[in-house]
Amino acid sequence: MGVLPVPAEVRAILLDIEGTTTPIAFVQETLFPYIKDNVKEYLRAHWEEEECQRDVGLLRKQAQEDSSLDGAVPIPLESGSGEEELERVIQAVVDNVHWQMSLDRKTTALKQLQGHMWRAAYATGHVKGEIFEDVVPAIRKWREAGMKVYIYSSGSIEAQKLLFGYSTEGDILELFDGHFDTKIGPKVESESYRRIAASIGCATNNILFLTDVPREANAAEEADTHVAVVIRPGNAGLTDDEKSYYSLISSFTELLLPSSA
Numbered sequence: 001m002g003v004l005p006v007p008a009e010v011r012a013i014l015l016d017i018e019g020t021t022t023p024i025a026f027v028q029e030t031l032f033p034y035i036k037d038n039v040k041e042y043l044r045a046h047w048e049e050e051e052c053q054r055d056v057g058l059l060r061k062q063a064q065e066d067s068s069l070d071g072a073v074p075i076p077l078e079s080g081s082g083e084e085e086l087e088r089v090i091q092a093v094v095d096n097v098h099w100q101m102s103l104d105r106k107t108t109a110l111k112q113l114q115g116h117m118w119r120a121a122y123a124t125g126h127v128k129g130e131i132f133e134d135v136v137p138a139i140r141k142w143r144e145a146g147m148k149v150y151i152y153s154s155g156s157i158e159a160q161k162l163l164f165g166y167s168t169e170g171d172i173l174e175l176f177d178g179h180f181d182t183k184i185g186p187k188v189e190s191e192s193y194r195r196i197a198a199s200i201g202c203a204t205n206n207i208l209f210l211t212d213v214p215r216e217a218n219a220a221e222e223a224d225t226h227v228a229v230v231i232r233p234g235n236a237g238l239t240d241d242e243k244s245y246y247s248l249i250s251s252f253t254e255l256l257l258p259s260s261a
Helices: 024-046 050-065 083-102 108-123 135-144 157-166 192-199 214-222 240-245
Strands: 012-015 150-151 178-180 207-211 226-230
Touching: 024 050, 024 083, 050 083, 083 108, 108 150, 108 157, 108 240, 150 192, 150 240, 157 178, 178 192, 192 207, 192 214, 207 214, 214 226
Parallel strands: 012 150, 012 207, 150 178, 207 226
Antiparallel strands: none
């Protein structure tokens, strides 16, 4: 795609994860299937632990709120009457998790259990965060040139740190100056980018945001943030208008920093 000169006023590069630093397929074909395939085994292994009981309690509360929804799966309380009943409760939690995931829900209860399961999977080496091969060398170069680098993803900050802490490139958390998730605001709202700039301590036009999602690029641009849309294998296609409107890159190495211009 050629070279994209970075505006001289840019001091910080803000990175999306899914479809930007990391293949979309990793999330869809590794992370989510891991939960579906292992949730029963995980619950059996950790059931007596306080953290697991808190997770189940949150899921039970969510199930009560969902009771009027079509196909909702209730989670009964445990009355302590033996192994068979425990298996029934665990199966109800498994069925509830599968139901929520089939609807691509993002409830706090579901995300919390998923986060704890992924933490265990990364720590034991069952899962490694996939990173496109151009990412680490490019970020090292940017940092050497004095650029700050931040992550902004809809995945929780804990999930972000797991992905980069246990990645195919090793622990690369040192490459990032900070992390943002949707607690600072949705990625499709321009106000979120103003809050990020305030948190970093710079103006919005001192930031370059890299994402694969035009709606996010548009929101960032409305806040006067510089943007480039990233084209990666497996990403959703862009319309002709989007291709002609946005600056496009297919590798981080295509960014030409002011100091190297």
